[in-house]
Amino acid sequence: MKRVWPTAALTALLAACATSPTGRTQLMMVSDSQMNQLGLSAFNDMRKQGKFVEAPREQAYASCVAHALIAVLPPPWNTQQWEVQIIGDNSANAFALPGGRIGVNQGMFKVATDEDQLAVVLGHELSHVVARHGAERMSDNMAAQAAVAAGTIYAGSRGTNAGYAAAALGLGAEVGILLPFSRTQESEADVLGQRYMAKAGFDPRAAVTLWQKMEKQGGGKPPVFLSTHPSPGNRAQVLGRQAQQLLPVFEQARASGHVPDCRM
Numbered sequence: 001m002k003r004v005w006p007t008a009a010l011t012a013l014l015a016a017c018a019t020s021p022t023g024r025t026q027l028m029m030v031s032d033s034q035m036n037q038l039g040l041s042a043f044n045d046m047r048k049q050g051k052f053v054e055a056p057r058e059q060a061y062a063s064c065v066a067h068a069l070i071a072v073l074p075p076p077w078n079t080q081q082w083e084v085q086i087i088g089d090n091s092a093n094a095f096a097l098p099g100g101r102i103g104v105n106q107g108m109f110k111v112a113t114d115e116d117q118l119a120v121v122l123g124h125e126l127s128h129v130v131a132r133h134g135a136e137r138m139s140d141n142m143a144a145q146a147a148v149a150a151g152t153i154y155a156g157s158r159g160t161n162a163g164y165a166a167a168a169l170g171l172g173a174e175v176g177i178l179l180p181f182s183r184t185q186e187s188e189a190d191v192l193g194q195r196y197m198a199k200a201g202f203d204p205r206a207a208v209t210l211w212q213k214m215e216k217q218g219g220g221k222p223p224v225f226l227s228t229h230p231s232p233g234n235r236a237q238v239l240g241r242q243a244q245q246l247l248p249v250f251e252q253a254r255a256s257g258h259v260p261d262c263r264m
C-alpha cells in the first residue's frame, strides 16, 4: 500500500501531461468536452442573471474583431461556433470561455478605442482558451487534492477517496472558470494573443499602448481587468520587443488579405 499509491498517482500524472502552444508542459486531467460544458454552463448562468445587454453596435463590432482572430486560431477553435455578448458593466473587462463564448463589458470600449486595441484584449482572452489554462488550473487543483487524499490514506485513514474526487468536481466551475489565472498563464496569453493578432492583420504594437492605457485607467484604483490579470513589471517591454519581431508577420498577413476593418 505504502508504495502502490504514490506510484499509481505518479503514473496517472505522467499520462496526463500536455504541451501548451508555447511548448510549456502542463498537467491535463480534464478533457476539452468537460471544459466546454463548464464554459457553456457558466455563460448560461450569466444570461439567466440578466448580465447581457442589447447593444447591437458594440456586439457587431466586438464580433468582427473576435472572428478575425478566431479565423487564425489552431483547430478546433477556428471552426468552433463562437457567441459574443456585451455585458452591462462599466469596468474595462472581457473574457473568453471554453465552449466558444466571449463576453465584453461595455466599459472595455472606452479603453480599447480602436480595433487593434480591442484585438489585444480578445487575442489575450482567446489565448487562455487555446492554451487550456482553465483545465490546467483544475488539473493542478485535482493533483493537490489527490496528494492530500494519498497522504490521508498513507496515514492510515479509513476514509475513501471518493469524497475527494467529488470535491474536485464540485470545485470545477470555480477553479476552472472563475479564479484568476497564474502569472505564467498571463504571460503566455500575452505572447500568444499578440501572435494571433499579427496573423489576423491587427497591429501587434497596439499591445503596448493598450496595456499602458489599462494601467493608467482608474486613477489609483486598478481596473478589474488588471486585478484579475496580474501584470509583471516588464510586460510592456516584453510586448514591445515581440511587436517588432512580429511586424513581418503582420505585414505579410495584410498583404495576403487579412485586413480587418471593424468599426462601431
Ligand SMILES: [Zn+2]
Pocket (backbone or CB within 6 Å): 124, 125, 128, 181, 186, 189, 229
Ligand atoms: Zn489573462
